[in-house]
Amino acid sequence: MAVKLDEFSSSLDAVAIQAGDVVTVPHLITDMLPYLDLPINEHHRLHLLRIARLLVQALETPRETVIRLCWAEPTLYGAIIVAIDCGIFSYMSQTPNEPVPVEYLARVTEMDPILTSRLMKHLSAMGIFQESAPDLYLATNLSKALALSKYAGGFTCMAEGAMKAIYRLPEYFRSTGYRNPDEATAGPFQFAYETSQHWFQWVSERPAICQQFNHHMSAYHQGRPSWMDRDFYPVENALLNLVKPGPNAVLLVDIGGGFGHDLQEFHQKHPSAPGRLIVQDKADVIQQVPNEPGKVEFMAHDFFTEQPIKGARAYYLHSVLHDWPDAECRRILRHISDAMAPGYSKLLINENVVPDQKADWQITGLDLMLMTLASARERRESEWHQLLTDAGFMIVHIWSHINGGESLIECQLA
Incomplete structure (x- = not known):
């Protein structure tokens, strides 16, 4: 038996230094060739990016992958945070098209030149900067x-509000018998940070982290397909066609809508749409909104309580339900269903719908982040159907864009 185990171990060692899937390499390169003579639009870019990632996976050996994941990427994260903290990115951006010497960066950041050189070496090796000569770097x-x-x-x-929970996931799951977390205030985050607060409550008491999170969410939504665009959801035919007349008729209620970016965008893209546009969020969020006159109205409201706006044409949730386990989602949804006018009101949910196969890494990564921070999740289509059915809704249609991103789940009362 020992001989056989040794042979088995040796065979695995041999696999570890072989390319991941060298057989597919010619096929992947062939898939790229037609794009050599085509203009690279967004759809082509995303397709080529997917092939390029598959090509890296096919060429990289398991040993190389292990070293990258264990050494290069964790230290890259630390190097980026240091570079942000000391201002390296800001100084590099001041001369975006000229090489910058390490000596200059060390002087303006007041860092040890040796430390600066080591950080820049790794940041360059990982593609953050471009190394044009020894100790000379270009911005990317x-x-x-x-x-x-x-x-x-x-x-x-x-770094401040998640990493400790991520690195303690094995310990947390051992303590629960590897059960999927489904309690909003008793999950991996609470275990690691020794708190009974929900992540959002914890962050709200730390203004610097809260501001960083808001910046992060702004970047997350940047450049993604918007359901309000004419090639995504048929706004005129599916939403505006039956809006009730009158000065008090409400077209859209954006529940948990923060500072109103979505409804501001909606008004810009559909300026003649009839009806009121109302953003709802917790009082402490609404208090931070600049008091400027405009089409969009703001209202303090906790979505775990009764919905005060009755009979609106549509109630809209953007990246709200993925922040909560199913039990809390059902509470949110039932308050909305109680306010809806049967046969008239719609529920619009702007979120990811996880495909049953070949889900994008952005979705799977976010799913595990939500699990870690809020015992929450991204959902498959079957899981959306189940959740919405339990709350008294039926899905009319799931609208998705050709270039991916979040979908729009159009619902009505069952």
């Missing part, structure tokens, strides 16, 4: 983006 599009707070904020927010 990525490093320029990280000079902006809305892109840098995600790193600092996750």
